[in-house]
Amino acid sequence: MTQQQRVIVVGGGLAGLAGSARMAEAGLAVDLFSLVPVKRSHSVCAQGGINACNEVARQQGYSEYEHFDETIYGGDFLADQHPVLEMANWAPRIIDLLDRMGVPFNRTAEGYRDLRLFGGSLFKRTHFSGATTGQQLLYALDEQVRRLEADGAVTKYESWEFLRPILADGTNGPRCVGIVAQDLRTMQIRAFRADAVVMATGGAGLVFGKSTNSVICTGAALARCYQAGAAYANPEMIQVHPTAVPGADKLRLMSESARGEGGRVWVPRKKGDSRPARDIPEAERLYFLEEKYPKYGNIVPRDIATREIFDICVNQHMGVDGGNQVYLDLTHKDPEYLTRKLGGIMDIYQKFVGVDPRYEPMKIFPGVHYSMGGLWTQYTAGSYAPSEPQPAHVSGSPTACDAEIGRGMLPGAPNNMMTNIEGLYAFGEVNFAFHGANRLGANALLSCIFDGLFSGVGVANYIRDGAPSTTPAESIAQSVFDSAVGAETSRQKTITDTATGGDHADETNPYIIAKEMGEEMTAGCTVVREEKRLQKTLDKIAELQDRWARMKLADGATWTNQSLSFARSVGDMLTVAEAMACGAKARKESRGAHYRIDYPDRDDAKFMKTTFVTFDAGEGRARVEHREVRAELVAPRARTYGKVDKEEPAKAEAAAAGV
């Protein structure tokens, strides 16, 4: 590997930082691009915790293999299985590493790392740091990368926006040899050469308008790779968290432990009842989860809670004040108890809504939270190859596979988490792998760090042994890079030329177009889906795309033009929205987070398959096909909703607390 060979990492969250650290250690020069200073990445928002098998759980009968089995089941059997096994096996090592980096994990009296119960498991296998685990993990990786930056091993480009991957002809098709990026302050657009590019750009919550995502989570970077030929897998798999706090600017997550601690969900029986909550007597309150699910009540599993709340508001129009909100009521509990058990989340609600949930019921609504789908990636399977897929693992019984490195994926294989474009990788939430049709709580922090640490080695091997070793990016003709820059410069000019002043009709206002996209996607493509409704969504997207092509920018400045960047992203978001709605329409079954009212059952024969979407540049449309899932390790079984909740309420509290 020569001095000049470089890797570009786009996105500085957990996955991007973990990858940067590992690849810098492997001797690569790393160029790290981020829209924001990396420690402000969206990973910072994660509250709950990070999963891993641990000594306490192990001695109670848990294992890495059970963690793997739980994850496959939680994902409703849609994930390719080998990477999940490797991830579960690595999880304890990852916790140890983050611990060594200084993450202030909560501690037991003896000084070991503390654990809590979380969704999808009956064992304590979630490690946490206060109420801000994601923030603490992100900061630890940020600190390590800063050290590498101080040593010159990593160069950061913060407040830079990725515009497109640069592709050159390779022996087996196009090969990624760099990116075009823009400095968001000076508006300079330039090309950067690299022997491999790692996309670690997160999810696409902004496509839905309001979500629990940060404003930088537009999915635009994914869209730009997709439009360059990268396949987008399972785009329709979007996790909607049941309890988010609606806000004027975003939806803020309200941890499920609120329901676990006795919170009751209700709406007034009388439609449009405008009385304050406390003036509505018990008999006039509809505790709809309790009435419909007498056994589990308010702690039904996440998917069910989300669907019921959605139905009450959107279809039956019985939401509080006629809007999309229901009450989550803790006022019947002792305020002291609430402070002790749920103090942190009581504070969040109070800070942003200005109301104390100890005395007034909270108003919540399901919110888009996580993108299970993302760029399609491949891998090389590891050494575990059972003669047939295994049945459900029974806790405490001998595991079908041990936790050695390399059982799931071959460590260092150059194609681990590589997209269908040679030299272009996807790490973290933007990678479709691991979570299938539904993500298990506290597994996201794990999968993001795992991608960076495990598959970063493969990237280094690709650069050392693959095409870059004979034809490094440095040797590629300048014209390839110039023409990519030219294309982006001209795309920008087309947009800034519209800033001629004058009236800004809603028709051509990018902010209004984005708002309408969010409203339509939330109404037609989240919790409950149906053929004709999805077609309506696709028609609306087509209308918005037409309007976007005619949009008028309000700001023609050539310095720090924030609205240009936003307006340009709206076009990319519409492309992502189209792929999501097409994927949802093509999947004629219900699985995990994807629920079709016209196909309410899971159909393994036809649809235990990855939705594989490619962009037809000529038509400007998504092309959907279905590919086999690699399910050689665990046999599919029914995902019975009662399984984690059939224990007493104490356990149910834990099960419902998955974030």
Add this chain to the structure above:
Amino acid sequence: MTVATTNGTAKKAAPANTRKVRFRIKRCDGPNKLVRWETFELSIAKGENVISCLQKIAANPVTTEGKRSTPVVWDCSCLEEVCGSCTMVINGQVRQSCSALIDVIAPDDGDTVRLEPMSKFPVIRDLWVDRSRMFDALKRVKAWVPIDGTYDLGAGPRERPEDQAVRYALSECMTCGCCLEACPQFDLAADESEWNDSFIGAQALSQARLFNLHETGARLKSDRLEALMGPDGVSECGNAQNCVKVCPKHIPLTESIAAVGRSTTLYAISKWFSGK
């Protein structure tokens, strides 16, 4: 109805469902460009914050004089007070704008909200400032734990819960800059060459203490203390105690400064005795 506190806690009954609120915003097209004030008037519903108002202005940037202006540029990301992006000066107070609820800071019809960028960092445009100096400070105090690489070498050191609690409180620092904005000793040093001669500020001092508290982090203790013993270091703190009052995460910054002051004193004495 008067505004209660600056920490976003509502104390009075909810205001009317819609009312008019004016936003007087200090604008600037770029570094060294002229500053101007623009006022926008919005119809405000219950439950809005400064962010949602800036978003509305972006969609329709027409001033109260009927002039069509441009969307206001500002920095934000998480919108839930964990990323530190959205710091600005609101009605004269430095704070995060995502937690600035209009119902609290401008509860009455006809109220005005004044928005300005931080004054201690160079303006990029409008309300967006360049805080790279804060990240540079983290390099100067080597705010990291010097681990032996990302190999699997087992767990980190055991830690008592009370020690974790101290470290956790310090580690919530989101590099927002409120402490530096409020500090009378911290100056706007627009050029990078000036940074080493200007007071480093509470943020980096507290981070230095954080890493000195970690068993492995403490390997770099002397480096950190050396970095903080210069003319820009801990001795420049004037004890105004503004920092701890404005920190949105309630980090015990003055405790950290005192601890670092003590450490540097002991360190200086030990150096003197050892002759190194």
